[in-house]
Amino acid sequence: MADSSSFDPQRLLSHKFPEPDFNYTERDAALYALGIGACGQDATDSDELKYVYHEKGQQFIQVLPTFAALISLGSLPNGSDVPVPGLEFDPRLLLHGQQHIEIYKPLPSKASLRNEVSLAGLHDKGKAAILELETRSYEKESGELLCMNRMTVYLRGAGGFSNPSRPFSYSNYSTNQSSVVRIPKSQPFAVFEDCTQPSQALLYRLSGDYNSLHADPMVAKVAGFSRPILHGLCTLGYAVRAIIKSVCKGDPTMVKGICGRFLLHVYPGETLVTEMWLEDLRVIYQTSVKERNRSVLSGYVDLRRLASSL
Ligand SMILES: CCC/C=C/C(=O)SCCNC(=O)CCNC(=O)[C@H](O)C(C)(C)COP(=O)([O-])OP(=O)([O-])OC[C@H]1O[C@@H](n2cnc3c(N)ncnc32)[C@H](O)[C@@H]1OP(=O)([O-])[O-]
Numbered sequence: 001m002a003d004s005s006s007f008d009p010q011r012l013l014s015h016k017f018p019e020p021d022f023n024y025t026e027r028d029a030a031l032y033a034l035g036i037g038a039c040g041q042d043a044t045d046s047d048e049l050k051y052v053y054h055e056k057g058q059q060f061i062q063v064l065p066t067f068a069a070l071i072s073l074g075s076l077p078n079g080s081d082v083p084v085p086g087l088e089f090d091p092r093l094l095l096h097g098q099q100h101i102e103i104y105k106p107l108p109s110k111a112s113l114r115n116e117v118s119l120a121g122l123h124d125k126g127k128a129a130i131l132e133l134e135t136r137s138y139e140k141e142s143g144e145l146l147c148m149n150r151m152t153v154y155l156r157g158a159g160g161f162s163n164p165s166r167p168f169s170y171s172n173y174s175t176n177q178s179s180v181v182r183i184p185k186s187q188p189f190a191v192f193e194d195c196t197q198p199s200q201a202l203l204y205r206l207s208g209d210y211n212s213l214h215a216d217p218m219v220a221k222v223a224g225f226s227r228p229i230l231h232g233l234c235t236l237g238y239a240v241r242a243i244i245k246s247v248c249k250g251d252p253t254m255v256k257g258i259c260g261r262f263l264l265h266v267y268p269g270e271t272l273v274t275e276m277w278l279e280d281l282r283v284i285y286q287t288s289v290k291e292r293n294r295s296v297l298s299g300y301v302d303l304r305r306l307a308s309s310l
Pocket residue numbers: 073076094095096097098125128130151152153154209211229230231232233261262263264265266
């Protein structure tokens with residue numbers, strides 16, 4: 001547990017997080033698509049070839065909306081610095097808790113982005129600290145706002161930095177953007193099943209999250225897992241890809257907002273089953289690991305419109 005005497009909320013709120021630029025090309029977008037399983041079961045998949053190949057002579061490849069989440073990774077404190085005043089944590093115990101993404105216009109096939117990063121939340125949960133970072137990403141050329149990410153990390157062992165009778169909790173956004181969803185009792189509108197590969201995390205990490213938790217058996221053991229686990233954003237990518245296939249009829253530009261809470265780890269090689277319920281322009285979803293019959297992710301995806309064939 002952290003030392004509550006060194007905790008200073010005012011210093012914390014004015015703390016400046018790194019704001020690295022983010023540049024990407026079509027190659028990055030295609031590598032990412034393969035990392036989240038696009039064309040993984042069928043290399044000629046007519047819904048997905050466009051993410052990795054200039055299908056039918058298209059000028060640009062299309063970028064999956066969850067690619068936006070990669071932009072936010074560069075600001076994450078690595079634990080060896082003191083990331084926020086009074087908050088120290090062991091980076092090996094960090095888990096991705098939630099991701100909220102807003103997309104203001106379809107992601108171009110390549111871009112140079114400038115980021116603005118701020119603290120969106122910090123909560124003392126006693127056994128853990130929860131840190132939330134918000135990244136707003138602007139296209140350098142036009143100055144236009146492209147997307148926003150709010151990344152929540154769950155820092156096991158880093159709580160207890162405030163008075164236990166009044167645990168510190170700060171949030172700069174409205175509670176109606178919570179990732180916690182009520183899963184309907186009705187039959188899902190659609191269900192999509194997809195296998196991850198045993199090498200999935202090794203492929204996915206090439207998109208920029210090189211945390212050894214996802215590759216090194218010894219590091220995974222220290223973190224409390226029997227073997228390396230899948231990146232949460234890879235699972236989220238599978239889930240949203242399933243929704244694009246099943247509800248958006250393959251059109252990724254219909255997605256305008258994504259929220260997901262990671263409920264349990266996934267081991268590469270496991271089968272992901274995503275159930276979806278349509279509520280107006282919102283898709284509530286829940287993803288489970290078939291082999292263990294456990295929910296691993298739930299949340300919602302907001303759509304700009306419905307597919308005409310629904
Ligand atoms: C980011 C880049 C690095 C990437 C790393 C990865 O990909 S890692 C791989 C991907 N990630 C994974 O594999 C992680 C998968 N998830 C897990 O393993 C577990 O959900 C856990 C360890 C995060 C929390 O379990 P637990 O039993 O310790 O928690 P509890 O139920 O006792 O609740 C305690 C408090 O915390 C709250 N809270 C709970 N969960 C979340 C959440 N997800 N999010 C936010 N908050 C959460 C809950 O509401 C409660 O607060 P309240 O209500 O008292 O005010």
